[in-house]
Amino acid sequence: MAQVLAIDEAYPLPLLPGMLEKFPSEVKPAMWWPKRAATAAPSRTEEDNGWSAEKEREMAEVARVVKERDTAEYVRLSKLVLNCNRVMAVAGPILMGAATVGSALGGSATVVGVVAGALACIVNSFSHGGQVGMVFEMYRNNAGFYRLLDESLSSSLGKPPAEREHADLVETRVALQLGRSISSLRNLPTSSKDPKEFGSRLF
Structure with a gap:
């Protein structure tokens, strides 16, 4: 039930009262999974499941890079596309209004009306044909993907080694998710010292 409610909150259906905002005031990664409960600090036991201090540092660094670079980059792109969508949503009707007024006045104002009408068609075509809103959702979902990866790693590292998956399985899965x-x-x-190095090689 918690998973269903989390999905419903991330992607509300149009028939329900809480719809997705077209122009949200704050851009956050999409979160389609339930919130995780806080875990106790890890404690060493005899069964380490392949985990060592070095492996934990390696995975913690991967989680940090994914959080600070990959997630942040897609949130930045989401904000950029959202701002473009806002501008086009305002510019389209204004240009169409200017075209209507110019055509009604006649004379030299007709040229202004024709130019404004052409620009309105271009803006509306790019906004709807380019699916700018869908691009925003895609970037938001990508940010959510990396947020989930970061939370999964952090949650796993917060458990005692005996309660975690085997280190090799976690490492292989994270490598596949990051390409x-x-x-x-x-x-x-080591390579994360380069500020241009991101965790993922997929997107």
């Missing part, structure tokens, strides 16, 4: 090889993932803590 990296195992060796490339292990080198990420």
